Amino acid sequence: DGGITQSPKYLFRKEGQNVTLSCEQNLNHDAMYWYRQDPGQGLRLIYYSQIVNDFQKGDIAEGYSVSREKKESFPLTVTSAQKNPTAFYLCASSYGWSTEAFFGQGTRLTVV
Amino acid sequence: GENVEQHPSTLSVQEGDSAVIKCTYSDSASNYFPWYKQELGKRPQLIIDIRSNVGEKKDQRIAVTLNKTAKHFSLHITETQPEDSAVYFCAAIGTGGADGLTFGKGTHLIIQP
Numbered sequence: 001d002g003g004i005t006q007s008p009k010y011l012f013r014k015e016g017q018n019v020t021l022s023c024e025q026n027l028n029h030d031a032m033y034w035y036r037q038d039p040g041q042g043l044r045l046i047y048y049s050q051i052v053n054d055f056q057k058g059d060i061a062e063g064y065s066v067s068r069e070k071k072e073s074f075p076l077t078v079t080s081a082q083k084n085p086t087a088f089y090l091c092a093s094s095y096g097w098s099t100e101a102f103f104g105q106g107t108r109l110t111v112v
Numbered sequence: 113g114e115n116v117e118q119h120p121s122t123l124s125v126q127e128g129d130s131a132v133i134k135c136t137y138s139d140s141a142s143n144y145f146p147w148y149k150q151e152l153g154k155r156p157q158l159i160i161d162i163r164s165n166v167g168e169k170k171d172q173r174i175a176v177t178l179n180k181t182a183k184h185f186s187l188h189i190t191e192t193q194p195e196d197s198a199v200y201f202c203a204a205i206g207t208g209g210a211d212g213l214t215f216g217k218g219t220h221l222i223i224q225p
């Protein structure tokens with residue numbers, strides 16, 4: 001079954017803890033993205049990667065980190081430096097920069 | 113970097129009427145403009161896209177127009193149906209993927225019976 005998979009669907013963490021969100025795709029896509037979705041804010045770009053071992057900061061990268069060691073995987077770490085981490089996080093991938101982006105089902109992170 | 117503005121934030125139309133959602137972008141180098149639909153509790157999905165070498169594109173009841181000079185593009189939905197109720201996002205990306213795929217804040221489309 002091909003596609004892009006995020007895990008887990010729901011995640012609860014205590015304040016001050018780092019947490020890593022998983023994103024895996026088997027579509028052979030080069031580009032991968034992480035977005036944060038808050039009510040009324042749309043999809044805000046956190047990080048993106050166009051190729052393995054390379055990634056760029058998006059509009060709201062502060063408090064987040066990523067890695068792209070494999071083409072299939074683009075994990076996002078929400079660090080304790082992120083002041084308001086509770087949100088819905090969406091991962092996406094595309095074959096190239098100007099082709100359809102496919103989204104994962106999202107991870108809802110709640111920090112208490 | 114790219115900045116995408118989307119209006120209106122909420123749009124309510126009678127079933128059967130048309131709906132128009134408008135977006136503007138800031139980077140004149142942007143050349144790919146997709147539209148996504150997100151139903152409640154689901155992931156965004158592409159419904160139509162347009163490239164900068166085309167002025168208009170249609171797919172059944174959905175059409176997108178692009179004005180490169182004015183740097184704006186619009187989504188048109190005709191003969192709206194209840195299943196069109198969702199949040200719609202426009203997006204833009206520049207040549208070579210510079211600045212990543214940037215989205216507008218979304219439009220909540222409500223179809224009134």
